[in-house]
Amino acid sequence: MIVDAARGAPLGTDAQSPPPELVQLLTPEGERVEHPEYDVNLTPEEIKGLYRDLVIVRRIDTEAVALTRQGELGIWASLLGQEAAQIGSAHALKQDDMAFPSYREHGVAWCRGVDPLDLLGLFRGVNHAGWDPKAHNFHLYTIVIGSHTLHATGYAMGIQRDGAENAAIVYFGDGATSQGDVNEAFVWSAAQNAPIVFFCQNNQWAISEPLEKQSRIPLYRRAEGFGFPGIRVDGNDVFAVHAVTQKALDNARSGQGPTLIEAFTYRMGAHTTTDDPTRYRLQAELESWKLKDPIERLKAYLVKNQLADREFFDAIDAEAKEVGSDLRRRCLELPDPEPTAIWENVYATEHSLLAEERGQFTSYLASFEDVSR
């Protein structure tokens, strides 16, 4: 049965019917537009909360890029341009929902209460992850593309078996949709009717490869073949992202199974700080997406509707600045781990081989101290 992307209900079998449009509730100019299925059900305070988070995570990101340039981080994967996709979807989560990020979801992390400093450890090279996933219901970053979509599926199967009214959400990129694991996650979650939302941030690029290298059809339409709804949302429209994600999560929580959301957005920065996008993409493309900036459009909306004044914007800017400089200060203070951390947390219990290696290495290091004395 073919399922309508937006409604999760059976769709007419007419193959000629045009695919549903991208869901948008706020134009790039900040005008509210109506959509037959989705509405903004946020209070002015909540809307201002979205704005605050958008601005703060951009600031965190800017600071991290600068820290990388100064050699304080080894590398950074910037979320620039994707703030609305992340903040809008993360705000739709309930505390007991579980999020599985890839490696660019700093905005989601922020909304899940992860200290931005804890995000830096992986990129600075002092740990592989700095936060407790259980404390935030925000899993570790996953760098091996797509692997975590299956973890999220399994987690959702656990939620289902527990009879809990929660959902899992998993974040991945356009490139990731080519991986076997991701396709297996689609198959599994469909077969199990798992309470999961697949949140694909289509930022148009997988390092240097444009979407055409991965797909001939819009990504959200892939879902149809797997037997669950897919929907494309304007990923730079925080209202639309929030509404669409909320609906998909509600569906998951109420036993209606998975949804694939394709958040149509753009990677405004380099893939990571080691990448040089001028080798493969045109400046003009970047310029056209600048006009769709997720923060500017919400700001325009707030101003137009007199929901916020100069004072509010100044206060948010000041707060973001403070978050940024605090992050910088604490990053510089991050100590290098002790060498023996190499052998920590590999197994649940003492392991004879690791104990032997650690012992040998400790005496080896001590032999240098003896010499210098």
Added chain:
Amino acid sequence: MNEGLRKAMENDPKVLIMGEDVGKLGGVFRVTDGLQKDFGEARVIDTPLAESGIVGTAIGLALRGYRPVCEIQFDGFVFPAFNQITTQLAKMRMRSLGTLELPVVIRIPCGGGIGAVEHHSESPEAYFTHTGGLRVVACSNPADAYTMIQQAIECPDPVIFFEPKRRYWDKAPVDRDLSKAVPFDKAVVARPGEDVTVLAYGPMVKTALEAAQADEQHSIEVVDVRSLNPLDEETVLESVRRTGRCVVVHEAPVFNGYGGELAARITEKCFYNLEAPVLRVGGFSTPYPPSRLEDHYLPDLDRVLDAVDRTFAW
């Protein structure tokens, strides 16, 4: 590497390059820089982001007479392709009673030392040397990179080709005359010596050479193993018989690592020439650590010399 690939593509129109970002970008390390521009998109393919697909389709292309050279972007990302490599690529010649040939090369930038995040610094060679049907080689310097990649592409068997990523920036003269090159399945004595043999491959050859240079007490012979499977036993054993001592160095974990195989074979075949047990220097039996700890994890000059000293203290 780039010149070697270019030569191979010029010499044989069946040679294809495939991988993530290898085309327009020229690969994340620029190893394939300019090749798509000169040979076109049909021969230099920016593949979907799917390693199992890269190797699986390379097998199909090889069945159709092509010689695909696959790039796996980083060592830690070869595992989605592990099934295709070990269950399909390695076995097809034997399963077909020799009627099928799969001249597929899988290039893997390997090893640590570049301050990268997890999954970007690993040394997975033992998984592949443990699999019959695969040839496994590692180049250690620019001259070998140029020749060995061409020899690997010419080879009718599948080849896993390790490139030490932290040595990509090394510069050295390259002899373009392939007819004079040592066959890629042979080891070479990288530095002659008398007292002890240090066996290394890939990134650790340079480290071993630096150690040999630094050691004023012992004359260290460094053998660049180059081909892990098949192993050029003749060169290795001849050296150890002469020196009577041997240290094996690799970045991969020592436990169950390739050095264990070398140590065992040397012990079996030149037991009476040995003055001390073969010692191994390598990584630890843990996941690769965060980059700020990698200098402790990776064997360096001091750890090599420490092992050398211990073989003399026996």
